[in-house]
Amino acid sequence: MGGQLRAWLDERLALGEVIEALHHKTVPHHRYSIWYYFGGTTLFLFAVQVVTGGLLLLYYRPSAGEAYESVQFIVTRVPFGWLVRSVHAWAANLMVASVVAHLFSVLFLHAYRRPRELTWVSGMLLLFLTLAFGFTGYLLPWNEVSFFATRVGTDLAAAVPIVGGSVVRFLRGGDDVSGATLTRLFGFHVALLPATATGLVLLHLLLVQRHGMSVPPSIEHRATVERGTVRAMPFIPHFLLRDLFAWTIVLAALAALSTFYPWELGAKADPFAPAPAGIRPEWYFLWAFELLKHVPPVIAGVNGELVAVLLLGAGGVGAVVLPFLAGHTARTRRAVVWAGAAALAFITLMTGLALSAVAP
Amino acid sequence: MTAPRSGAATVLVMVIATAPQISAQTSAPTAAFADDVHASAGLTCGACHMRQAAGSYTAPPRNAIAPLCATCHSDAAYMRRFAPQVRIDQFLQYQTSTHGRRMAGGETAVATCNDCHGAHGVRRVADARSPVAPLNVTTTCARCHGDAAHMKPFGRTAAAPADWGASVHATALLQRGDTSAPTCAACHGSHGATPPGITSVANVCAQCHVREAELFRASPKKEIFEAIGQAECLVCHTNHRIEPPSDHWIGVADGAVCEQCHDAAGESAKAIGAIRAALDGLSAEIAAADAALGAVERAGMPVDEGRLALRTAREQQVQARVLVHTFALQPPGEAAAKGTAAARQALAAGQAAARELQIRRTGLGVATLLIIGFLITLWLKIRRLPDLPS
Numbered sequence: 064m065g066g067q068l069r070a071w072l073d074e075r076l077a078l079g080e081v082i083e084a085l086h087h088k089t090v091p092h093h094r095y096s097i098w099y100y101f102g103g104t105t106l107f108l109f110a111v112q113v114v115t116g117g118l119l120l121l122y123y124r125p126s127a128g129e130a131y132e133s134v135q136f137i138v139t140r141v142p143f144g145w146l147v148r149s150v151h152a153w154a155a156n157l158m159v160a161s162v163v164a165h166l167f168s169v170l171f172l173h174a175y176r177r178p179r180e181l182t183w184v185s186g187m188l189l190l191f192l193t194l195a196f197g198f199t200g201y202l203l204p205w206n207e208v209s210f211f212a213t214r215v216g217t218d219l220a221a222a223v224p225i226v227g228g229s230v231v232r233f234l235r236g237g238d239d240v241s242g243a244t245l246t247r248l249f250g251f252h253v254a255l256l257p258a259t260a261t262g263l264v265l266l267h268l269l270l271v272q273r274h275g276m277s278v279p280p281s282i283e284h285r286a287t288v289e290r291g292t293v294r295a296m297p298f299i300p301h302f303l304l305r306d307l308f309a310w311t312i313v314l315a316a317l318a319a320l321s322t323f324y325p326w327e328l329g330a331k332a333d334p335f336a337p338a339p340a341g342i343r344p345e346w347y348f349l350w351a352f353e354l355l356k357h358v359p360p361v362i363a364g365v366n367g368e369l370v371a372v373l374l375l376g377a378g379g380v381g382a383v384v385l386p387f388l389a390g391h392t393a394r395t396r397r398a399v400v401w402a403g404a405a406a407l408a409f410i411t412l413m414t415g416l417a418l419s420a421v422a423p
Numbered sequence: 424m425t426a427p428r429s430g431a432a433t434v435l436v437m438v439i440a441t442a443p444q445i446s447a448q449t450s451a452p453t454a455a456f457a458d459d460v461h462a463s464a465g466l467t468c469g470a471c472h473m474r475q476a477a478g479s480y481t482a483p484p485r486n487a488i489a490p491l492c493a494t495c496h497s498d499a500a501y502m503r504r505f506a507p508q509v510r511i512d513q514f515l516q517y518q519t520s521t522h523g524r525r526m527a528g529g530e531t532a533v534a535t536c537n538d539c540h541g542a543h544g545v546r547r548v549a550d551a552r553s554p555v556a557p558l559n560v561t562t563t564c565a566r567c568h569g570d571a572a573h574m575k576p577f578g579r580t581a582a583a584p585a586d587w588g589a590s591v592h593a594t595a596l597l598q599r600g601d602t603s604a605p606t607c608a609a610c611h612g613s614h615g616a617t618p619p620g621i622t623s624v625a626n627v628c629a630q631c632h633v634r635e636a637e638l639f640r641a642s643p644k645k646e647i648f649e650a651i652g653q654a655e656c657l658v659c660h661t662n663h664r665i666e667p668p669s670d671h672w673i674g675v676a677d678g679a680v681c682e683q684c685h686d687a688a689g690e691s692a693k694a695i696g697a698i699r700a701a702l703d704g705l706s707a708e709i710a711a712a713d714a715a716l717g718a719v720e721r722a723g724m725p726v727d728e729g730r731l732a733l734r735t736a737r738e739q740q741v742q743a744r745v746l747v748h749t750f751a752l753q754p755p756g757e758a759a760a761k762g763t764a765a766a767r768q769a770l771a772a773g774q775a776a777a778r779e780l781q782i783r784r785t786g787l788g789v790a791t792l793l794i795i796g797f798l799i800t801l802w803l804k805i806r807r808l809p810d811l812p813s
Binding site for chain 1: 723724725727728783784786787790791794795797798801802804805808811
């Protein structure tokens with residue numbers, strides 16, 4: 064029966080060829096191989112988000128009058144609703160951490176090099192989409208903290224020259240955060256962003272499949288000198304089983320976090336109430352939030368916040384087109400490593416400052 | 424963090440802090456008058472220092488000050504020019520006050536207009552800097568009524584301001600900033616200040632404590648207190664040092680207020696004991712439910728329905744305590760019973776959440792064991808894979 068079904072599918076989808084290709088696929092094996100698993104971990108967490116997000120959609124109601132109550136219903140009345148919501152929230156945070164680790168590992172191992180420029184670009188776009196998922200999902204419970212954090216977050220866009228005001232109104236669906244904001248961020252979160260992310264993930268995977276895993280230049284050089292080739296392991300079963308091992312550990316961590324630290328719902332948002340003390344964005348936006356606090360009001364006669372936003376924008380664009388800017392010499396690779404290390408240190412420092420500022 | 428001051432210390436500090444403001448008005452009248460409400464209305468020195476040569480003004484005699492102020496402040500036609508709805512009965516009221524009557528009798532050491540409002544730096548009552556603004560008025564009264572030497576010739580003690588400073592009313596005003604909390608003038612009147620008589624004390628308290636007053640008037644205690652000449656509310660709550668009421672007041676043991684009239688042997692002692700038992704039982708149920716809900720909340724469990732039930736219990740507790748003023752067993756008993764039922768509902772919600780939490784943790788334990796088993800199997804499988812080509 065199973066054989067007949069497989070033959071039936073194979074005749075129509077040519078799955079045999081794909082499976083055969085996977086059996087012949089190999090993955091480089093060296094002392095930095097552990098960093099390869101962050102890509103798979105991010106993909107696993109994305110799958111968790113799709114599944115848990117779909118389950119939450121069964122009960123969630125995207126309106127200012129019902130959003131909070133529907134989430135309250137999910138966590139108190141729906142069987143395992145608390146678990147699904149907590150896993151969704153924790154997996155979102157772990158996914159951001161995983162994708163950032165993946166980004167910096169690719170950067171430090173120079174995996175963006177020719178011919179993988181488009182793999183890097185698609186990965187950077189996926190990072191931005193991940194952050195956009197976080198930002199749009201944050202408001203959906205319609206609680207006090209998310210409401211005011213979204214107001215602060217969308218306010219930042221106003222600093223963009225010329226189009227800033229229009230961008231703020233587009234994000235909010237009006238002059239201030241309201242039910243209209245909730246509806247459109249919900250639309251972004253469950254339709255526009257997932258559709259775009261799925262397309263980009265498929266492109267990213269296709270490019271990874273097309274070019275294979277990158278080998279760091281130092282490993283490549285040593286292997287060429289010593290053996291003439293880099294050691295490799297079969298994708299199936301060697302790499303796949305190790306990937307499965309990492310996914311299982313992440314699953315166990317998600318279960319433990321969700322049980323011992325269930326994601327809080329807080330108080331319902333009240334647009335007419337004063338903003339509570341200590342409003343701040345999610346941890347992965349804290350560094351930018353802190354940076355803006357330290358920017359002087361005027362820099363060289365120009366609005367300081369505008370300068371900071373423009374610099375952040377230039378940094379983001381620079382990161383996307385990095386493979387086209389970086390040269391192929393050892394010297395430029397060292398420069399990229401130093402620049403990446405400086406960015407990582409700066410982000411860590413700013414995040415630390417922001418966290419220490421709000422610590423009791 | 425500073426230690427809380429006693430009532431006497433609070434009032435003393437306030438007096439010391441504000442006394443220089445009023446003395447400065449008479450030592451440097453010109454400077455003080457620049458910020459005076461009369462100056463802002465366009466009046467000059469001659470408006471009060473009538474028939475005196477400019478530059479050689481002297482203070483009017485103390486018994487002439489109130490009539491002098493009244494020449495304008497009792498003139499409706501004149502005062503309307505500055506404020507259409509301003510009151511003009513201050514002097515009439517003053518004449519009925521203890522201050523006014525003694526002043527008329529020749530005793531000039533009693534308060535007159537400028538003692539409370541100031542002389543040359545008079546401000547509107549609504550101005551927070553005014554000596555008679557809600558936050559300052561007790562300090563102003565305490566300048567005389569908190570001074571034992573000043574009060575001795577009148578046969579009065581100087582304890583009232585300090586007692587008020589230790590009261591629940593002072594806490595509301597000075598610590599919570601509730602400017603609707605009663606100060607001296609709220610109970611004694613301002614311009615017509617006089618101690619309320621025994622028969623009118625309940626009316627004074629009833630200005631704010633409407634429900635308690637209604638219940639008391641309908642209770643058998645009213646007639647009894649009137650018959651024995653007791654000042655109603657004050658019997659249990661005292662006058663100036665009105666401390667936060669406590670369930671411990673209800674009883675016939677030492678420290679309870681009922682003990683003043685009731686002994687432990689009578690039928691009434693049983694009823695008092697039953698009311699106290701109902702209130703104590705409700706307090707214990709609320710404490711147990713609060714602890715149960717707090718424990719699961721700290722573990723991240725949502726217990727909104729439990730909190731709602733607990734709020735109902737607390738509302739019934741307030742209701743039961745108010746109904747004590749019926750001086751009957753049934754009304755507070757019924758409210759306490761409703762509160763107890765709500766508190767038990769809250770406790771049940773907390774216990775259910777605790778069970779759910781335990782189930783979650785047990786489930787996590789089982790899942791973790793399965794995951795560990797799976798990881799070990801996976802690891803063994805990986806170890807048994809063929810070696811990689813070197």
